[in-house]
Amino acid sequence: MVHLHVEKTIAAPPDEVFAWLADPVNLKTAPLILTADWARDSPTPGLGAIRTGFAIGLWFREEMVAYDPPHSYTYLIVGSVPAFDHEGGTLTFAPDGDGTHVDWVSTYTHPIRGGGKAMEALTAKLLPWNFAAVLDGCAKALER
Structure with a gap:
């Protein structure tokens, strides 16, 4: 099982940071993400909304x-190639001085059909780097 934890304090209000990070278009600030958006069949952003994307070597x-703006949201990978058995990813947003502390946790495994332990070793290195890049992209976009 892989347990990822990435955090960053961003010099912007929680509501702005929450909205930016919940919007799938902004996931493209990660080096490996090529496209990301709301699914065509998705309800409006919020509980039950579906995000989809393509990354180098991954569809999700x-x-x-x-979905509790601007405090937290949790997402669950419900389809992917390679396969993930995802327990969920949660982003929490806490006021921190004049900014927002973001805490991003995700836990998953790759079943044998999704590459098993070899894929876990790879994604355990690549995903935190990409999560951090998304947080850095948020800071760059919102910090004044």
């Missing part, structure tokens, strides 16, 4: 399973 579809 994730559902917002908890």
